[in-house]
Amino acid sequence: MAIQLNDVKFSYNKMQDKPVLDIPEWSVGMNEQVFIHGRSGSGKSTLLNLLSGILRPSDGCVSVMGQSLGKMSARQRDRFRADHIGYIFQQFNLIPYLNAVDNVRLAIRFSKKTTHSELLDSEIRTLLMTFGISEEHWKRPVSTLSIGQQQRIAIARAMINKPQLLIADEPTSSLDQNNRDVFMVELLKLVKAQRITLLFVSHDVSLASYFNRVDSLSDINRAGGCA
Amino acid sequence: MFLKLAEKSLLNRKGSVILTVLAMSVSVFVLLGVEHMREQTRESFRGTVSGVDLIVGARTGSLNLLLYSVFRMGSPTNNIEWSSYQQIASNSKVAWAIPIALGDSHKGFRVMGTTADYFKHFSYGRKYSLTFADGRAFDGVFDVVLGSTVAKKLGYTRGEKIVLAHGLGQTSFSLHDDKPFKVVGILEATGTPVDQTVHVSLQGIEAIHVDWQQGVKVPGHKISNEQLMAQDLTPKTITAFMLGLTSRMAIFRVQRDISQYRKEPLTAILPGVALAELWQMMGLMENTLRLVSGLVFIAALLGLSAMMLASIREREHEIHLLRVVGASAGFIFLLVEMEALLISVLSILIGAGALYFGLLLAGGFLSSNFGLHIGANILSETNLAFMGLVIIATLLAAALPSFFAYQKAKSG
Numbered sequence: 001m002a003i004q005l006n007d008v009k010f011s012y013n014k015m016q017d018k019p020v021l022d023i024p025e026w027s028v029g030m031n032e033q034v035f036i037h038g039r040s041g042s043g044k045s046t047l048l049n050l051l052s053g054i055l056r057p058s059d060g061c062v063s064v065m066g067q068s069l070g071k072m073s074a075r076q077r078d079r080f081r082a083d084h085i086g087y088i089f090q091q092f093n094l095i096p097y098l099n100a101v102d103n104v105r106l107a108i109r110f111s112k113k114t115t116h117s118e119l120l121d122s123e124i125r126t127l128l129m130t131f132g133i134s135e136e137h138w139k140r141p142v143s144t145l146s147i148g149q150q151q152r153i154a155i156a157r158a159m160i161n162k163p164q165l166l167i168a169d170e171p172t173s174s175l176d177q178n179n180r181d182v183f184m185v186e187l188l189k190l191v192k193a194q195r196i197t198l199l200f201v202s203h204d205v206s207l208a209s210y211f212n213r214v215d216s217l218s219d220i221n222r223a224g225g226c227a
Numbered sequence: 228m229f230l231k232l233a234e235k236s237l238l239n240r241k242g243s244v245i246l247t248v249l250a251m252s253v254s255v256f257v258l259l260g261v262e263h264m265r266e267q268t269r270e271s272f273r274g275t276v277s278g279v280d281l282i283v284g285a286r287t288g289s290l291n292l293l294l295y296s297v298f299r300m301g302s303p304t305n306n307i308e309w310s311s312y313q314q315i316a317s318n319s320k321v322a323w324a325i326p327i328a329l330g331d332s333h334k335g336f337r338v339m340g341t342t343a344d345y346f347k348h349f350s351y352g353r354k355y356s357l358t359f360a361d362g363r364a365f366d367g368v369f370d371v372v373l374g375s376t377v378a379k380k381l382g383y384t385r386g387e388k389i390v391l392a393h394g395l396g397q398t399s400f401s402l403h404d405d406k407p408f409k410v411v412g413i414l415e416a417t418g419t420p421v422d423q424t425v426h427v428s429l430q431g432i433e434a435i436h437v438d439w440q441q442g443v444k445v446p447g448h449k450i451s452n453e454q455l456m457a458q459d460l461t462p463k464t465i466t467a468f469m470l471g472l473t474s475r476m477a478i479f480r481v482q483r484d485i486s487q488y489r490k491e492p493l494t495a496i497l498p499g500v501a502l503a504e505l506w507q508m509m510g511l512m513e514n515t516l517r518l519v520s521g522l523v524f525i526a527a528l529l530g531l532s533a534m535m536l537a538s539i540r541e542r543e544h545e546i547h548l549l550r551v552v553g554a555s556a557g558f559i560f561l562l563v564e565m566e567a568l569l570i571s572v573l574s575i576l577i578g579a580g581a582l583y584f585g586l587l588l589a590g591g592f593l594s595s596n597f598g599l600h601i602g603a604n605i606l607s608e609t610n611l612a613f614m615g616l617v618i619i620a621t622l623l624a625a626a627l628p629s630f631f632a633y634q635k636a637k638s639g
């Protein structure tokens with residue numbers, strides 16, 4: 001299993017009776033592409049923070065790629081996230097004041113203990129090229145690039161550490177219809193080719209047609225729905 | 228990458244960061260400047276007299292004796308008999324003795340009667356001797372040597388004829404205008420009261436008072452210079468005298484002998500000790516200055532803390548992104564601290580640099596107008612300690628925003 005949740009409960013305030021998240025059982029198989037439909041406030045970001053190990057559940061067990069996050073220290077979880085999970089957001093995917101190369105390099109910094117830096121640089125270049133970022137845009141602050149370019153750099157950043165799990169959090173909201181379709185096709189082609197598990201979270205049901213498996217967060221999460 | 232991230236992040240917030248750096252630089256400038264000036268003026272003050280082992284005057288408080296004999300301030304309580312001076316000066320432990328006679332003035336500057344030995348033995352600062360910018364020591368009865376400030380303020384050069392006034396007022400009506408003096412020498416600036424003194428020989432002082440009685444000119448009683456020269460111009464009394472001893476070990480012995488002198492009540496002081504006592508009285512002012520510069524620094528730190536705290540709110544997405552890429556919450560804490568460190572190091576460089584160049588530029592002005600010799604070398608031990616303190620204080624002030632960022636990082 002790529003993701004396995006058992007009896008997971010989470011509440012921000014320990015005194016609170018009603019948890020934000022209450023998932024009895026939910027799992028995602030290896031190399032599966034899952035679309036999760038959820039409105040804002042349905043516990044979406046909490047779920048993603050639990051999966052990436054930024055938050056710990058108040059109760060229950062979260063395991064990713066067969067490893068139980070609950071048994072790891074905070075440092076180990078940070079490292080695990082850097083090594084195994086790629087992340088794409090809707091906006092603020094990149095550090096605005098760094099250029100494309102440095103944004104990708106940043107992801108490496110928290111993962112592999114510095115291998116040969118020249119080797120890594122060439123790896124970054126190849127990856128950026130693959131995602132259609134031409135060389136003239138590499139050294140510019142990413143805030144000067146178009147949204148489409150920024151999204152592609154974000155995918156390159158997410159892919160640099162060869163993650164087994166890719167989490168996409170509303171990545172298409174800032175794109176127009178045309179760009180969105182191109183983006184979805186490219187993304188799915190990529191994860192299938194690289195044999196990556198994809199967790200795609202969005203409130204936009206029209207995107208569900210790209211996926212075989214569609215889960216609604218309000219079905220998974222017993223605590224959701226009324227928030 | 229860590230340093231680069233901190234640096235780029237600061238550059239990305241140029242406006243508020245530059246203002247914070249400016250505020251911090253000004254406070255570092257004030258902090259180091261006050262400390263530097265304080266040390267330098269204290270050193271210069273303590274060096275008003277050096278190489279003089281004892282100052283002797285009529286019985287009085289030590290500060291009073293110091294004030295009138297060295298700083299030419301206030302009035303002596305009483306005069307000393309010339310015979311007492313001669314007797315003490317002939318003591319075998321006394322290497323040299325310089326008599327001083329005060330009481331007259333020239334356009335507000337005090338006139339001091341002394342001997343040519345004064346220019347040989349008197350020293351100030353780190354045992355610097357008096358040197359002549361122009362001319363030589365006095366030789367004749369009506370020769371005068373000017374301190375550098377006197378010459379500069381009044382625009383006198385060598386050969387100028389000047390008239391001394393009786394008493395100390397700036398506009399005295401009783402002038403010794405029948406016996407003008409001739410400027411034969413001008414001293415280099417020393418940054419001590421020597422600069423404001425008009426030096427004449429004891430014989431000169433005696434000569435202008437020959438036809439005076441009870442502080443007024445005797446009318447119709449005029450003595451020509453020829454008659455004057457024929458007279459014995461040895462003074463009957465002097466105001467005080469300075470002693471140099473053959474051995475420093477003898478100081479307390481000689482001091483006790485002088486205070487037990489039988490013919491008249493005398494006081495002998497160690498100028499270094501008296502100067503330190505006097506400086507202590509200014510301690511309140513020193514501490515006030517330090518307090519003010521400390522408060523300026525605290526204000527700048529609070530500004531820094533407020534700026535950083537506000538920036539954390541704007542950077543929530545950035546923090547979350549760094550977390551998602553794999554940064555630990557500790558990394559976020561250190562990143563904010565690193566930014567504060569960069570700001571404080573930059574501020575120290577700017578503040579200390581501005582102070583250094585400011586002192587270089589103002590050095591000439593300060594020494595020629597105020598007789599203040601302020602060195603530009605600000606890297607004293609205390610100032611280095613202060614710089615370290617600035618960095619530590621900055622890190623502490625940034626701890627709050629850093630912790631705030633850490634909390635944000637923890638809670639996703």
